[in-house]
Amino acid sequence: MKKGCLPGLILSGLVTSACSGEELPAPDRSQTKPVYQKHSVEEILSTSDDEELVKVSGEIVKKIKDKIYLFRGETGDIHVIIEESALPDTGVKLKSPAVIKGEVNNPPDKAPKIDVENIHYVF
Helix, strand or coil, X not given: CCCCHXXXXXXXXXXXXXXXXXXXXXXXHHHCCCCCEXXXXXXXXXXXXXXCEEEEEEEEEEEEECCEEEEEXXXXXXXXXXXXXXXXXXXXXXXCEEEEEEEEECCCCCCCEEEEEEEXXXX
8 A cells, every 4th residue: 555545545434434324423422521610709709600610719718507608719709509419528628728610600689609519629
């Protein structure tokens, strides 16, 4: 086989399969990871959309009630909701540097909160 023929063979195979009428399987999107955009607390409070995936750095300052905590970033404070399933083995460590990933809960009549999906402590 001559040099340079392989790309032509591969391309012709793709064209043949595309023209054969066979349907190719749909891509499996169930394995794709969610994309968390890094934001400041100030951005989340002022411009975030409901259900937007966010990642923010700071520290969990104190427990407000039940599953609601006060999270402090460099640009402000925001309430976060931490379900037991989102807790690391070490539990909630107050005033320890952390990165949280979660979904914005932005009801029209209240301040936005973050439903925490993951907490990573930075030591």
